[in-house]
Amino acid sequence: MSTRLPPLTALRAFEAAARHMSFAAAASELNVTPAALSFQIKSLEEHLGQPVFRRLNRAVELTKAGRLLAPATSEGFATLSAAWQNVQRLTDSQTLTITAGPAFTAKWLAPRMFDFAQSHPDIELRFAATLRLIDFDRDEVDVAIRFGEGPDDGLYSQDIIHEWMSPMMSPEMAKVIRTPEDLHNATLLHQDDFNFIKQSSNWNTWFQEQGLGPPPEGGPRFSQADHANDAAIAGTGVVLGRYSLTERALRDNQLVAPFPLAIAVTARYRIVCPEGAEDRPHIKAFINWVLKEVTAMHKCREPRRFVDQKDINLL
Amino acid sequence: MSTRLPPLTALRAFEAAARHMSFAAAASELNVTPAALSFQIKSLEEHLGQPVFRRLNRAVELTKAGRLLAPATSEGFATLSAAWQNVQRLTDSQTLTITAGPAFTAKWLAPRMFDFAQSHPDIELRFAATLRLIDFDRDEVDVAIRFGEGPDDGLYSQDIIHEWMSPMMSPEMAKVIRTPEDLHNATLLHQDDFNFIKQSSNWNTWFQEQGLGPPPEGGPRFSQADHANDAAIAGTGVVLGRYSLTERALRDNQLVAPFPLAIAVTARYRIVCPEGAEDRPHIKAFINWVLKEVTAMHKCREPRRFVDQKDINLL
């Protein structure tokens, strides 16, 4: 009797009945029967210890207590309702903001997103290409594709692509560079955007595992792997290509990877989002689409001899 | 999912948890177990489709959605709570406002209320003596004692006193007025506050039923019955006394009613209050006390010959 609030269901029934000045109309609004609503009003009156409605024959009217209670309950529930709708609007946003590294955005996402956009015309896509580790709450990003070893604390995280690297060149250049030893005479293309990985995988690593001497000095350096790949496609040199970024060029025979040795990188690509958000319709659709695309990625024609990066001891 | 409000119990659980930043504290405030509260938050998150709390190890923190939801829910529930407490204050008021006619207030209530006040020291009593038919909602009156035939539409109503009238005089005057015929030589006291009753009961009625000729002309007129009674007690004349107002004087032998004929009045006293309010503690206490006092009213020593007012045909 001295509680701060009565049963909220009863209070809500009252508010609706007071607004409509009709039990039947209120019941209809709340999707219950008039009998149920009548019970709720009666319950509220019992909690209060006095009536809030005077029952006339074909109508009801508010008592003094009812008239005192009606305006503030109307305001209170309107506030709650607006808050709920507001937060739902956030949840139901049609915008999907995706973040990934610049190279992945360019070489993996961009060539494929047309397909996703076609099959989900209601989703408004936004891309934020960055190498920075984003904060989901602060950066207004829905889903991220990250490269690295993790960990992804407090986030939903799923591996999507395991990366490997091998010398890749244009088919024309492959007619000149026919054996691994021929690489000593080749122009090697370098990419610097891999330096944040703990155990660097570069030309030295590959030459060593191949049993060759040191690689030739010099050669063009690129700050982004996709640029290095483009140069190789253009015939400028040989790139230590990453599978994730070169899959399309390999498939299209713009690049070839003629030597079987491939270094399997410990770091991998994961798709991450805030815990629980993975069930939100748009994010779920995107994740499912990514997984499908990963499965459909081109497998190399030649057999590959994988050497795990973790097992390599650099001299 | 697109409803205007989620389950209110869940929303309230959220509000408390957000305020406390602790599930256990919120559970304690709402008098439920932490497990129950945990379920409510989870239910809310399922309705929303995303989390509102991030569970840390020994704490929780609000997500972006939670932070968006918290202020307005806090405000909404505060509004509802204030409204409820406000209307409860009206209900739980320690003041009991009683209304009755001036004569009844003076001759029945006033001599007795000391006893009621003694046994209910927490109740603050207020009297509104009026002949007007009060409106419970507008007049801020809790309970009324009405004289008349009713009806008491939409109100709780209980008969308490059936009225009757007979010639009453002081014991000294009774030594002179020994027979009904002696009343022809007496000073008859008249009361005008009975005129609103449909079928007037006055001296003419009594004389006719007693088989006497017309009563003597003239005699003092009083606008209130209690004043006429006081005059009779003082030995000024004979009053056609009403039982309800003279019971105490008869008991104390200040007045006597020596002639058996008594006219039973159709109108009676009822105690009335708004429907449902009769269960409110203070009103209930008052009603019970009134019923007890009525039962304890003094019965006349002499047998009474009652003639019902309805059966009297005035010549």
Added chain:
DNA sequence: AGCTTCAGATAAGTTATACTTAACTGATAT
């Protein structure tokens, strides 16, 4: 005047929500 309609109330029954207890989990503190 008799019948129909309207709107809320009540009785009896059902079901889903709201809750409890007991045990678990994963850190942190001692």
Added chain:
DNA sequence: ATATCAGTTAAGTATAACTTATCTGAAGCT
């Protein structure tokens, strides 16, 4: 290593919230 803290989960219970069917007492219509 053990105790403590705070939230979670599984299994079960209780009751609030609801439904259906019927009733009631007017008002309205023919």
